[in-house]
Amino acid sequence: MNQNDPTQELSDVGGGVTLQEVAQLAGVSSMTVSRVLHAHANVSEQTRSKVQAAIAQLGYVPNRLAGALATAKTRLMVVIVPSLSNIVFPEVLRGANQRFEAAGYQAVIGVSDYDQQKEEQLIEAMQSWRPSGWIVAGLEHTPRARQMLREARSPVVEVMDMDGDPIDMAVGFSNLQAGRDMGRFLARGGRRRIGYVGGHLDRDLRAAKRLQGFNEALAEHGLALHGQHSADEPSSLLLGRTGLAALLEQHPDLDAVYFSNDDMAVGGLMHCIAAGIDVPGKLALAGFNGLQIGEAVPKRLTTIRSPRFEIGERAADHILARLQGKQPQSRDDMGYEFVTGQTA
Structure with a gap:
């Protein structure tokens, strides 16, 4: 290995966009690209900007397998x-x-x-x-x-x-279809004042899709969510318990609640047990994922099991x-x- 050649430290072993492709797009040499990547002082700002734009356009990531043989493959x-x-x-x-x-x-x-x-x-x-x-x-x-x-x-x-x-x-x-299936199940079961408890839907996009499908199914039956509690934090047993308590405080007439997942739903069930709320007589609860904890609670959770x-x-x-x-x-x-x- 030539110790004075920085391209030796940024080889393109194993595939991906190559340093040579970046150089071609930027209209410079591979050596110049390497100098930019190494923050070498002897590069003009105009050239540095062209190289950085090419890197961004191609999605180039330097290969850190320094000195590896060209035929090497990672495991x-x-x-x-x-x-x-x-x-x-x-x-x-x-x-x-x-x-x-x-x-x-x-x-x-x-x-x-x-x-x-x-x-x-x-x-x-x-x-x-x-x-x-x-x-x-x-x-x-x-x-x-x-x-x-x-x-x-x-x-x-x-x-x-x-x-x-x-x-x-x-x-x-399909998370959309899973949400639809649960919405139809609750609506066909005669539930009319239905709420939702979940975590941060702006991040957990699969939970957001399930809620979208759930809302679509309610609309098919002329229904809409009666109340919703979505916290800006990850889902958990405790969030399910406190979330259901907060939702019922605002909407005490709910007859069903759909949770973003089983952790939340089991937490909601714990609140109902502590508060003496009859499940499912007064309030139906449903989750998603099919976790073992949903089978271990006093009443087996209504849910959808994902493989x-x-x-x-x-x-x-x-x-x-x-x-x-x-x-x-x-x-x-x-x-x-x-x-x-x-x-x-």
């Missing part, structure tokens, strides 16, 4: 999830990791905290190591994140949603198949299971 698989605080995404991860380990790959985990800007930063940081594949939660990302994933030249699978256009492949289910572990497995299988030169389907809708339960 890393990136999995970016919004949270590890409940069992949903750890189960996705467990399913994917089981498949990756069996094939000799190592999963690298990133947690975005439902923040698209943080997700973008994670993608940029991880792309610098040129992983062999990507699993990313959801179909909504910042424009730059989408561009980096498109330009990664590695298989990308977006999981846990089918309501939108995938960058490459998608494995999941989280299987989605992780299938997403990993699609990536591994693509790496073997196969062409798995780009959209793999795995559906869900409606659990009638005892709370609605």
Whole structure:
């Protein structure tokens, strides 16, 4: 390796937009691009601006595999999830990791905290190591994140949603339809004064889609939400309990409440037990995800069970198949299971 050549430190091993492509678009040499990336002083501001504009346009991320052989390939698989605080995404991860380990790959985990800007930063940081594949939660990302994933030249699978256009492949289910199914179930069961309790819908876009579908189903029956409590914080058991209490204080005549997920719904059930509210006689409760905690409570929760572990497995299988030169389907809708339960 030539110690005086900075391009040796920013090789383009493993695919993705190359340094040479940036140089071509900017109309400069590869050496000049490297000097800009290294903040070298001997570059004019005009040239630096052209290079930075080309980097932004192409979504280029420097490869940190310094000195690696041109034929080297990483054995890393990136999995970016919004949270590890409940069992949903750890189960996705467990399913994917089981498949990756069996094939000799190592999963690298990133947690975005439902923040698209943080997700973008994670993608940029991880792309610098040129992983062999990507699993990313959801179909909504910042424009730059989408561009980096498109330009990664590695298989990308977006999981846990089918309501939108995938960058490459998608494995999941329709959150819109899940919301519709629950709305129809409550409306057909004679519930008329229905409320909603959820976390930050501006971040948890899949919960927002379920609420959209739920509202569409109510409208089919000539109904609308009677009340809503959405807190600007992540969902939790405690938020479900305090959220339902706050909602019932404003709307004591509610006869059903739909929660963004099972954590929230179980918290709501705990409030009803403490307050002596008859469930489902006076108030029906419904959640989403089909967590075990919803089966362990005194009355089994009415919910929709998502195949989280299987989605992780299938997403990993699609990536591994693509790496073997196969062409798995780009959209793999795995559906869900409606659990009638005892709370609605």
